[in-house]
Amino acid sequence: MADTTHPTTSSGPRDAEAGAITRFLRATEIDTRLLGMVGALLIIWIGFQVLTGGLFLTPRNLWNLSVQTTEIAVMATGMVMIIVTRNIDLSVGSILGISGMIMGVVQARVLPQYLGFDSSMTWILALCCGLLVGLAIGFFQGMIIAFLEVPSFIVTLGGLLVWRGATWFVTSGQTVAPMDTNFRIMGGGADGSxxxxxxxxxxxxxxxxxxxxxxxxxxxxxxxxxxxxxxxxxxxxxxxxxxxxxxxxxxxxxxxxxxxxxxxxxxxxxxxxxxxxxxxxxxxAVPVLIAIFVGIVMTFIATRLRFGRYVFAIGGNPEAAELAGIKTRWVTVRIFALMGLLAAIAAAISTARLNAATNSQGDTYELYTIAAAVIGGTSLAGGTGTIAGAMLGALVMQSLQSGMVLVGLDTPLQSVVVGAVLVVAVWLDTVYRKRAK
Incomplete structure (x- = not known):
């Protein structure tokens, strides 16, 4: 196919500049939506740098920002797969909470009775227990959604309430601390870098x-x-x-x-x-390495494995995917089980970073996770989304929150800003899809 040529009869300096930019983007194949998100991130960073008197772009704040982003970034990679298939998961924050509480109880109260307080196996067994809990909850919810045909919104909304309540009942609302020394490495800090x-x-x-x-x-x-x-x-x-x-x-x-x-x-x-x-x-920081590793694995799953192709096929046209022989129900179960596992990984990072398991851990994280995926270019209409975009969206969300804290903005106003950003992101996605048709 011949390259598309641009007419020169009406070109001026501005048209020539636009043509050069278009040719550059076409040659490098840089995603314009991703580029726009990077531009928005730079604007946020520069704006908060000015408002905070030079505090925002310091090595200390940027290092802390990278660590604070990891939990949402890890869960956002799974939320992409959920939203791509035209589903939603409102329970990820609660799954994080109960998985973190299980990890805390196992390593602080249960295993010391049998292994002592200095066993090198304590953190491994505690981590495995938490991961299994997250995986099991995700699998259970996926079975209800896929085989009982209950909408994912209702199932996960119920899960948000059920698992948050279960977190409280594990210890009757008590905070569990401290965590195992080796376990705390996953949370960052001096020993976790x-x-x-x-x-x-x-x-x-x-x-x-x-x-x-x-x-x-x-x-x-x-x-x-x-x-x-x-x-x-x-x-x-x-x-x-x-x-x-x-x-x-x-x-x-x-x-x-x-x-x-x-x-x-x-x-x-x-x-x-x-x-x-x-x-x-x-x-x-170690949690940053964990998040990067998760992002690489999830990108491989989404773009290189048959399972990933099935996920996007279901999101694009569920009926056609079913007729093509894709076992759509089992794919749905697997993506929710995967989402539960990723929430448990985020729980490990959160619990290690806080050096405690609390009843409120992961509260409202479901909103930030969904917002990160949507801001990162995942379409609520299904069929479109990238793992890298979702992780960048998580960085945008955390940058907003960190900057507002440094500026001294009240918590209610922070919620207003986050809500407004989410609405604007969905609106931009709608506009983008209309223009793409």
Missing amino acids: IGATWSWIVGVIACVFIVIGIINSRRQRKRFGFPRRPLWAEYFLSALGCALVLGAILVFNNYYWPIAIARRYAEAKNIVWPDEGLDIPYGI
């Missing part, structure tokens, strides 16, 4: 995979006769990806342990405390 050296190693490995991925994609396109991007576009995307990764690591490595923690570390390691103090970088 990998330090400067390993962060740079991870960054270099990530850059290598980015370049290999782009090269492999080009080879596959050539093999099957698909059009390839210009070489300059391949170089640009490789450089951009590596720059973003290494830039993020540079920021993380410029956030240092508090003096008290660094001093205790020096005493424990018999390190002489220098007069100018000891700067120990946090590096990448």
Whole structure:
């Protein structure tokens, strides 16, 4: 097919500029919706940087922002699959709550009676129990939705109430603390970060995979006769990806342990405390690595596995998917079971970060998770959505919340802003779909 040409009879400086931008986006194949979301994120960051007097874009706040985003980001990857199939899950916050409470009770009250308080198996068994609870709840709700044909809105709305109440009954509303030392690594902090050296190693490995991925994609396109991007576009995307990764690591490595923690570390390691103090970088936080790993796995499932293709086929046209031989009911059960498992992973991060399991843990998280998926480009009409977009949407949501806290905005006003952003995101999705027709 010949390339589309643009007429030059009515072109002016503005038209030429628009044509250059269009050609650039077409050559690099950058998703315009994703690009718009990045632009919105930059506007939010710059705005809060001004409003907070330079506090927002500091290494400390950006590091904390990355950790705080992980829980919603992990669950948003599963919510994409749910919404793509024209369903909804309002129970993810409550599943997080009861999974976290089970993990807390198992490691703080049950296992110490049998394994002692210093067993290396405590955190593993507690984590497995929580993950199994989340998986079982998701599977149970999926069975009701798929085989009893109860709308997902009703089933998960009931689950929101049931599992929140069950969380309270596990300990009669008591907070369970503290958590196992090894378990707390999943929550970040000084012990839950990998330090400067390993962060740079991870960054270099990530850059290598980015370049290999782009090269492999080009080879596959050539093999099957698909059009390839210009070489300059391949170089640009490789450089951009590596720059973003290494830039993020540079920021993380410029956030240092508090003096008290660094001093205790020096005493424990018999390190002489220098007069100018000891700067120990946090590096990448473990929960951030967990979220990135989940994002990669979910992207692979959504784009490379038959299950992912079935999910999008059901979202595009459920009747046609059924006639094509796809077992739509079992696919529905699996996506809700997967959503329950992801909520339990988020529960592990949340419980480890708080060093406690509380009755209110995960409260309102279902709203933020749905908002992150929708803001990330997942269409409520079904059939459209990306994992990367949902994770970026989670970062947008957390940036708004973190910025409003730094500005000193009251909690009710924060809810107003989040609600307004969600409505605008759905409206923009509606406009986008109408123009795409």
